[in-house]
Amino acid sequence: MGERGFRIKTDINKEGWEEAEFPVVCETCLGDNPYVRMTKERFGKSCKICERPYTAFRWRPGTGARFKSTQLCQTCSKLKNVCQVCVLDLQYGLPVEVRDKYLAVEDQVVVPESDANREWFAGQHNAMVEAGGAGGYGAAPRNQTLLRLARNKPYYRRNLPHKCSFYAKGECTRGDRCPFLHEMPTDPNDPLANQNTRDRYYGKDDPVAAKLLKRIDEMPALRTPEDPSVKSLYVGRLPMDGSVTQDDLKDVFYQFGELESIRVVPRQSCAFVEYTLRDAAERAAQTMYNCLYVKGHRLQLSWASRRKEDALGGAAGGGGPMLAGAPGAPAMP
Known part of the structure; x- marks a missing residue:
């Protein structure tokens, strides 16, 4: 047998193992302890999606919390x-199914579910991910509906220990220890008791x-005025320091469409936004209601009546400066 017969065979897939x-991880899973200690194991676990070995991490996010991995x-x-631990979106803190429902189709990434296609897909995108060129979620514009549902602060109760099975049977003798x-x-019949990583990652079942989508359907909607001539929106709770400008x-x-004018009433901490078309005002009211954020400030939005606009404008001594002549914008699909 020649020299070529004793050649050592190399594992091509092993070259793509992750280090x-x-x-x-998200802020909730990382915990509130700024001096968290982690254990790192090279190729210690296999991914629950692509099943390739990767570098596993394990830590305790805080006092009284369970270990995370x-x-x-x-x-x-x-x-x-998504977070490597809870598999929730890193920007909104929401499940993938909820996020993808309100994002544009071109911003979504579809990952194959079959073994062969999934492994090939992960291998092809590994280099692109390392270079920051794969995935359109980070560059997608912020969605107002998702902002309404997003959790703005970490929810550390999610890190609590699991429930004691001996306590449920009345046999736990440890007490406070x-x-x-x-x-x-x-x-056990509660749907929330049956959760798994794959369903959350692929956004199915x-x-x-399902609980969050049901909450969206039950949210109150902004009632559209019957008068078709009303094309103005009232924006309240403007910051007193004037950080939110015209x-x-x-x-x-x-x-949402061509603007006729924007009138700010500084003394009343409000503003009036008037559109040239009623359809544009309706799109803005439907999209931004209860989720209007400007420079980190959550503002109030409602339809403006002519009586309210005249009263607040007169109280402010003429209604403040005007912004008119804004160029038209293409209609939203």
């Missing part, structure tokens, strides 16, 4: 822009997403 120095590789995590949570278990309001409302 990392820090996990991709990564469940996905960073390639799958960055493709969907028990590291598990002394609460009655969730009803996720009970948490140009800021124009940047937010310009996307």
